[in-house]
Amino acid sequence: MIAKVIVNIPSSNIDQLFDYLIPPEFCDFASVGSRVRVPFGDANRQIMGFIIELKDESTYIGDLKEIIEVVDYEPVLTKEQLAIANFIKADAICPLSRILNLMIPDALKLKTKKFLTVVNFKDLDAELIQLFEQNETILYKENFKKYDNRIAKEVKKGNIVIRYEALQTVKEKMVTKYVLNPSFTYRNFDRLKSDLQKDFLERLKGDIARTSFELMEKYDVNLAMIISLSKKGYLDKIEEKDSRIKVRNIPVEKRIRKTDNPIINQLIKSMENYEKPILYVPKDENQLLESLLQVININQKKNKNTVVIVPEILSSYKIENVIRKNTLLSVALINSQLSIGELLDYYNEIKNDSYAVIVTTAKGALLPYQNIGTYFLLDSESDNYYNDQSPRYDLHKVMEYVSNITHSHIIRVSYVPTILEYTYGLKGHLDIVEDFDKNIEVKTEIIDLKKELQIGNNSSVSIKLLKMLQINKAKGKKSLLIINNRDYSSYVICRTCGNVMKCPRCQISLQYNKKHNQLICPACSHRMSYQKNCPICNSTELKFGGIGIEQVEEDLKENLPTFKIASLVTNNFETFCNIEIDFEDGDIDILLTTSLFAKSILGKKIGLICFVNIDAMAKAADYDATYRAYSALMQARMKLIDINDATIVIQTYHPNDEYLKDFLIGDYHSYVKNELVVRKILKNEPFYYINRILVKGKYEEIFQESYNIKQSLQSTYGSKVFIMGPTYNYQYSAAQLIIKHQMNDISEYYQKIYQNYQSSNVTVIFDKYPKYI
Template sequence: MPFFIEVILPLALPKPFTYAVNEAEFNLLEKGMRVAVPFGRNKIYTALVVGRHHNPPQLYEAKEIHQILDEKPIVTPMQLQHWEWIASYYMCTIGEVYKSALPSALLLESETVITPQKDFESVEAQFTDDEYLVYEALQKQPVLTIQEVVSLLNKKTVLPVINRLINKKAIALREEVNEKYRPKTIRYIRLQPEFLQEEKLNSLLEMLSRAQKQREAVLQYFQFQASEKKPVTVKRLTDSGSNAAVIKALIDKGIFEEYYLEEDRVQFEKEEQASFGLSTKQEEAFETIKASFKSHQVTLFNGITSSGKTEIYIRLIEEYIKQGKQVLYLLPEIALTTQLVVRLTAYFGNQVAVFHSKYSNNERVETWQQVLENSEKAKVIIGARSALFLPFNNLGLIIIDEEHEQTFKQQDPAPRYHARDAAIVLAGFFDAKVLLGSATPSIESYYNAGHGKYGYAELKERYGKVMPPEIVLVDLKDKYKRKRMTGHFSDTLIDAINETLSEGRQIILFQNRRGYSPWVECMTCGHVPQCPQCDVSLTYYKYKSQLRCHYCGYTIANPTHCHQCHSTDLSTKGFGTEQIELELKELFPDKNSWRMDQDTTKGKFGYEKIIDAFKNREVAILVGTQMLAKGLHFDNVGLVGILNADNMLYQPDFRAFERAYQMMVQVAGRAGRKEIRGRVMIQTYNPLHNIIRQVTDSDYEAMFKEQLYERQNFKYPPFYRLVRITLRHRDFEKLKNASLWLVNVLSQNLNVPVLGPEEPPVSRIRNEYIRAVMVKIPQGNKLVATKKAISRILTSFEAVPQYRPVRITVNIDPY
């Protein structure tokens, strides 16, 4: 009887593949275990077992697996179910979900290694210099990687050299899979057992009387043993003055014995004084949430900024941990995890685990294993959207903080999932509860709560009864007219900054654009330097004196003259965080000002350094993009300045007004979070704009009703589901014809509105032209049937030979 397994590969393949195994492997393998399998031109991939059977495939001959990588499953059946839902709902392949879900250290790809041919006679061979270098290196070591050959020859293209050696039968290639994850081990030392008796100890010290440093190391070891009563690490001894050579000599003499213990890479300490009490209003909200969970799986918690939502979350987490359940706490930005981890670990200690892309591969694998084992070290998992894919087996509660944030939506690559929606489905598999928290809920969530689909709880009072900040509008049109502007700062804002600084309080300034200036313009002919590969102007960075494209990373040195008319009269237009930071240094030279944006937070601890420095009051003024707008808690902020509110209002997106409202309210919420009332200055050319008025009055209801009316009129969510189909190709005409064909076929076969093909605001990226088609599916229509019809049309589109090179991506609920 033949034995086969079904596996999914980390590639965009529509279905699982079948591989042959022997009987012993068949009995050993379980669903959710990894195996290394050959695929394509003998490349080896890490595949995941999803089934076992005895039926050979009909269309191809099943290959044998390369090796088994796990002793027990590392993916749970519930996870596989969830992945299948994501693949089906977001119209992508299960392979893409698998690749996105697993930490890359668990997804091994083979590496091509070069080995010498055993029966090769080098005497007759005619080698070039490069070939001889490679051949000689292989005589000294058994294998070479391609990267090692690149370094050896100091060339980027080494494949011709390798091919010539293969033709001469001097070398052979083979694929090798290496395990990337290694547990962290700590080196400890202990005294050999025979020296533990008192008389032997005295003779040992006498024996070392001439080796003074070795004697000191032994005495130091005893001191640590007596005071700490725990194993002594080699690092502890070397830190106290003994050097590595002394410790090695003691090991060689058989006095010390070294041993290794595995240890987690990330550990947290609990604080003893971390307890707190809830205010009356918080207690009421807490009870409302608990009551709502009895009748609803999902509850929307609408708590204004600084109302103490985190304290309520901690109380809820505590209740679920007592029941032995796991809790997932999702955040929209990695920056937010920094502060939250400190607050939660103070309360829950080492029961907290963190999972996001700024953590190293090995740290993420350790968290994965702790969650899989339902370890005490991973009762509360804090993370960005990728934490959704962890192998939970006893999930009780999912908290989605700042649920309105657009960063919960993955845009590229596939799966283009929305973490909030996918988390609600995941909770359904475990019969777990979901709490959506926000001071400015998304229109869809608020609509669902209003129609009874979600439970609802609210908290409309700031913690400690602190007054909400006073919001002041500054009319930029009027200020420029009266010449009361210094750079991008109005006299009103400068006075407010001076006053706040004199009170010893800190300031946050918000400008949702990084770089120095969005573009450079020639004042003679109006030419603006463009990216040669994308349809966007290049952003100017003064610090590096360069122009950079934010889409493809293309850079050029800052031009000294116009590329079109050679005029030297060049001017920067618009402004970003870098320009504001430089202006602050001129206006307030004696005050420390920093900026926080994508360019300054690139390292693993980029966020921590800035947030800690600001929290410890080392920085007086912090300038930043939307990273600053969300959930950060600083006690000493007296003033928040929004430098240009109009930037947010006029975006080509049906959510622009909703997002502008949310962003401004969230940024404003960073001010005056303790005792003294804070102030918010909003600089705008349009102080009478509806959204700005609604922000000033904190009138969420008015914004919600107005936007809901617009959405119903123009067929947008929550009344319609959107499917955005994007087409890309380097040939403009071919793309145009392909997109027209697709729109015609979609319009004929779907009984729903189809818009397009349209050019998006940035219509060319990395030399590929882009067209977008929007399908709007009404609430009453069957979503599954419509998506199946779209899939069939896309399959027939790919069957047309001239359209096959056109790249298509499908994005469900794209915004």
């Protein structure tokens, strides 16, 4: 039998299947989706791969190498995951192995040792019993290969469990448990003088091993008694493997009543008549959370599970906490702050269908979920759903495919949908359920910064804003200031020669961080010490341009010395919670943060939200720039809906911009209409697809190959494509082409280009969803 294997070499662009012979001893359990250890290359180095296909014969002309080991008796990749991986590969045009690596925990990639654990000695194959030699768990050894068929059968029967351990990163979590030593207790029971201890031991007869906490809870005894009885020999102390996560399942339908909200009922009706993905635009956070609970309840009644995908870590903790407290269901929480071991535990529990609800960031979106009724994609406008490293895919599109092959619902949720997403809905590709409220009245104040300059105020904080902050504090309320730059300034320029300090890698302006006296690249995070002289002309006449949180905080402390001012610039959950509590109930008067973190901040005492420099968002070199500004403003407005006498303050040099006018009247549809007029003229989304091709390699070769690709596209499609470039992209160290087109089948041609360059000295990267160009 032949296995077609994709080899797992993350640093390589190898993207083809290799034929390997399956030795007879592996034939019975070698399966599609299993990991294998294979010899690769002239040196026959041993690497991991995945079986993608099984064949009776090979078309390869030459001697085939044999698989060294089939690592898994049961596949780690499901049929659905392999189908999803092939879908992503066809759409993103990238190596298959990189996609497969997203679908399993890192611990399974780092596998170094395999362990066999007997669950049922009684029914175990007699020959295998000899291997264990009365041990419950043994290390799998090379000389066990002749028993692989027998082991595979016992695994299927449930008599043996396979465990993999990556010793350098994953350690089993152990827990101490206590159980009655019946023979010792029988012989020495009368020696005990304490009636309480005797009573405890009497009640403990026949009970299973339990932790000290469980014993204290069940038998109302203290820890000292348990430890004392253990030391004396009445209790045996044992160490058992324990999951790092806990599973709790309590029915939810008894706790959640049917809703009378007409929009939520419309959402439920759309699910019942489901024909296409749903775009859900809730009025506010309360409506969203009620919708989530209602859908979870419906899925529970149908014995279905729910996956809630969120764009960032803070949202994952917040949503998990709300669902768990309102439903008491078992909720899995997956994000990048999990240890490798914790993610492995969650992975195993998910494969066993142990969770009714899973809350995950994009990191866990492709795990092997079981029995899913509904996928939610919260804050679907977020850029975090677009993977900007290989594989470069759009999670919206992937989850739509997942819902099709698993016969589940996919609900995109956004308070302010992107222009592209909303237009897709208007064209009938999405079922729109919306609750835009034009009558929301939140006082809005626009401050023209040009007038501040005219009166000699060069500070980042206007005089009017300072007065409003003082009034807000006098009312006992808090102020939230939003600046999308965590550092002191956006750039540093020499007044003498005009040189702007740039990143040596990306050629992007470096931001100045005053706290650490460093220049930091916002793209690649490159850092360098700040020298107080120009590297070109050695002048010390340097100017900080643009504003950041550090600068605003400095200006506020100078002008408002009695105010307590804090900043939030980290996604650490504990830090966030502490600052949020102090902001709501403590001494913090003014909190400075970015628009990303501001979305997660709650507070009934917020009386003022200010966008210190809205132009930094609205005037960015990005066709989505005004949308980002408009969306941030709408998010702030929703935060203040239920707060009396609250104000949004907008500092800008362009008070008459169209997006601001649409925001002031609260008309999202008018904003979309005006934006579409501009985008049609500029040939931007949603009228044109925008793709990017990066060509990496030797500098003298990449431009020639870029021109070849450009000419190939132009000769094939003519005026149907608009191609800009090639130019040099310093961030990616590559020649770059930007392609605008209106064709749905261009991926097929991209695929041909990709295949043509598989054996080339240059690497061609396709990015169909570039968010920042």
